[in-house]
Amino acid sequence: MSDCSNLVEKVIEGDWKEIGKLTQDEIDCGTKPEEIISQLQHGMEVVGEKYSTGEYFLPDMMKSARCMSLAFEVLKPVVEGGSFGKLGKVVIGTVKSDMHDIGKNIVTGFLKGVGFEVIDLGADVSEDRFAEEVMRHQPDILGLSSLLTTTMHQIGVVIKKLEETGLRSRVKVIAGGAPVTQKFALSMGADAYAEDGGEAVKICKQLVKQS
Amino acid sequence: MAPDNSSGAGSTVVIACEVMKAELEMVSRCETKLHFLDQGLHRTPKKMAALIQEKIDLVDESVNRVIIGYGLCSGGITGIRAVSCGLVVPSCHDCIAMFFGSQHAYGQAFASRPGTYYLTSGWVKAKKDPLGIIYDDYAPRHGIETAFWVMEEELKHYTHIALVDTGAGDLEFLRMKTRENCQVLKKEYLEIKGSLDYFRKLIYGPYDKSDFLEIAPGEEVTERMFLELDT
Numbered sequence: 001m002s003d004c005s006n007l008v009e010k011v012i013e014g015d016w017k018e019i020g021k022l023t024q025d026e027i028d029c030g031t032k033p034e035e036i037i038s039q040l041q042h043g044m045e046v047v048g049e050k051y052s053t054g055e056y057f058l059p060d061m062m063k064s065a066r067c068m069s070l071a072f073e074v075l076k077p078v079v080e081g082g083s084f085g086k087l088g089k090v091v092i093g094t095v096k097s098d099m100h101d102i103g104k105n106i107v108t109g110f111l112k113g114v115g116f117e118v119i120d121l122g123a124d125v126s127e128d129r130f131a132e133e134v135m136r137h138q139p140d141i142l143g144l145s146s147l148l149t150t151t152m153h154q155i156g157v158v159i160k161k162l163e164e165t166g167l168r169s170r171v172k173v174i175a176g177g178a179p180v181t182q183k184f185a186l187s188m189g190a191d192a193y194a195e196d197g198g199e200a201v202k203i204c205k206q207l208v209k210q211s
Numbered sequence: 212m213a214p215d216n217s218s219g220a221g222s223t224v225v226i227a228c229e230v231m232k233a234e235l236e237m238v239s240r241c242e243t244k245l246h247f248l249d250q251g252l253h254r255t256p257k258k259m260a261a262l263i264q265e266k267i268d269l270v271d272e273s274v275n276r277v278i279i280g281y282g283l284c285s286g287g288i289t290g291i292r293a294v295s296c297g298l299v300v301p302s303c304h305d306c307i308a309m310f311f312g313s314q315h316a317y318g319q320a321f322a323s324r325p326g327t328y329y330l331t332s333g334w335v336k337a338k339k340d341p342l343g344i345i346y347d348d349y350a351p352r353h354g355i356e357t358a359f360w361v362m363e364e365e366l367k368h369y370t371h372i373a374l375v376d377t378g379a380g381d382l383e384f385l386r387m388k389t390r391e392n393c394q395v396l397k398k399e400y401l402e403i404k405g406s407l408d409y410f411r412k413l414i415y416g417p418y419d420k421s422d423f424l425e426i427a428p429g430e431e432v433t434e435r436m437f438l439e440l441d442t
């Protein structure tokens with residue numbers, strides 16, 4: 001059963017209760033961790049699709065995200081010393097005055113899952129704090145999330161702060177969140193935009209190659 | 212629909228979210244035609260505009276003005292337009308500002324404590340308060356345990372649940388419901404004096420630039436119109 005179809009199904013159903021055991025089973029029968037990860041991702045992509053067509057709602061999304069992170073917990077020791085944290089370092093957070101964090105948490109899960117080291121600053125993060133943490137952790141990528149049209153200009157404020165503190169050239173900035181578009185993100189001075197977790201993985205991989 | 216010329220000002224049609232039904236009914240005189248759309252629309256902003264447009268298209272040509280009872284709602288109203296008359300649109304990003312009475316008042320509250328979840332009569336009535344969502348929406352599909360887990364995750368970083376009292380609805384009942392939410396979900400209770408001013412102005416003017424957009428016939432509502440106001 002190395003096609004992981006059972007695992008994918010559980011992610012799509014959001015059935016987290018057995019996900020840890022199933023992941024362990026896959027590992028035990030010799031399925032490669034990369035294969036398991038890509039199947040988990042595939043499951044999440046289906047979930048994302050169902051969410052955007054209105055078949056799935058927020059609880060479905062959260063249940064599936066929980067499955068994914070539980071599976072990653074099981075995988076972690078197996079790939080330790082392998083790909084985890086080796087792809088690059090990402091600092092991520094939701095901008096000031098915005099408390100929405102579910103989307104950001106999903107993106108964080110995806111990035112961790114494929115092997116980025118991710119430092120999550122949480123929600124309602126000020127531009128000063130973003131700059132401090134970029135200074136401290138020296139990440140390859142800074143991820144900015146905004147779910148409110150009233151706070152999305154903060155993306156630009158953070159980037160300006162990075163410029164003022166001389167940090168801008170040392171880090172790639174990627175922005176996202178439902179009201180944010182590619183055009184808007186770039187107009188705020190970001191290097192990239194991603195629509196969802198799967199895209200974020202692709203684009204972050206490209207960004208670390210560039211830097 | 213016969214045009215209403217009794218006031219000389221021609222007729223007005225209001226197309227609004229159900230969340231503000233009680234407030235709009237309190238301020239409107241009976242000749243104003245009010246149409247309400249389902250409150251759940253805001254969860255899928257990408258689908259909103261088409262549904263609102265459908266209602267605008269049904270408006271009789273004799274109507275002089277269509278009034279929209281929505282905030283920008285994450286782009287949910289971008290693209291709407293009326294062909295034969297002008298539109299009046301509140302220039303707030305989310306409708307909560309309307310219950311506060313002005314964008315200024317909401318802006319101050321929002322900046323001072325972002326971790327606040329606001330409730331009004333409309334939200335409570337539609338069972339869209341956190342406990343209402345748990346029992347009425349999440350639990351039937353996911354079971355009560357998961358329903359609580361989802362809501363607790365959602366509100367993890369929130370410290371307060373605030374009742375915005377506009378005078379609409381039964382205040383004692385709303386207080387009880389808000390307190391119950393606070394108790395069960397372990398949040399602080401807040402009560403904020405709201406106002407009917409924004410709703411009154413929405414129907415009768417004056418349309419101050421700080422709180423309203425006046426859209427010409429044929430012109431589309433764009434997100435830029437809202438963002439430009441902030442800068």
Ligand code: B12
Pocket residue numbers: 048058061092097098099100101102103104106107142143144145146147148149150174175176177178179193194195196197200253254255256284285287304305307325326327328329330364365366367
């Ligand atoms: C769930 C939700 C909430 C939850 C938040 C739970 C939480 N912990 O995050 C609760 C109920 C607490 C809440 C509160 C509020 N909310 Co709210 N909320 C939503 C809702 C319905 C869904 C958001 C969500 O989680 N989606 C699911 C996730 C998976 O999708 P996502 O966030 O878009 O993330 C994906 C992508 O965007 C991308 N992405 C996200 N972040 C990042 C970052 C990077 C770097 C990258 C690359 C990609 C990326 O990848 C993600 C995964 O695919 C939206 C409506 C909507 N459809 O967007 C309103 C919405 C965002 N909320 C809104 C409002 C008004 C509020 C409140 C003010 C309401 C109130 N009554 O008090 C408060 C906000 C307080 C504050 N200061 O932030 C409005 C915003 C309007 C505006 N001003 O722009 C919306 C649009 C609803 C509406 N139409 O009115 N909300």
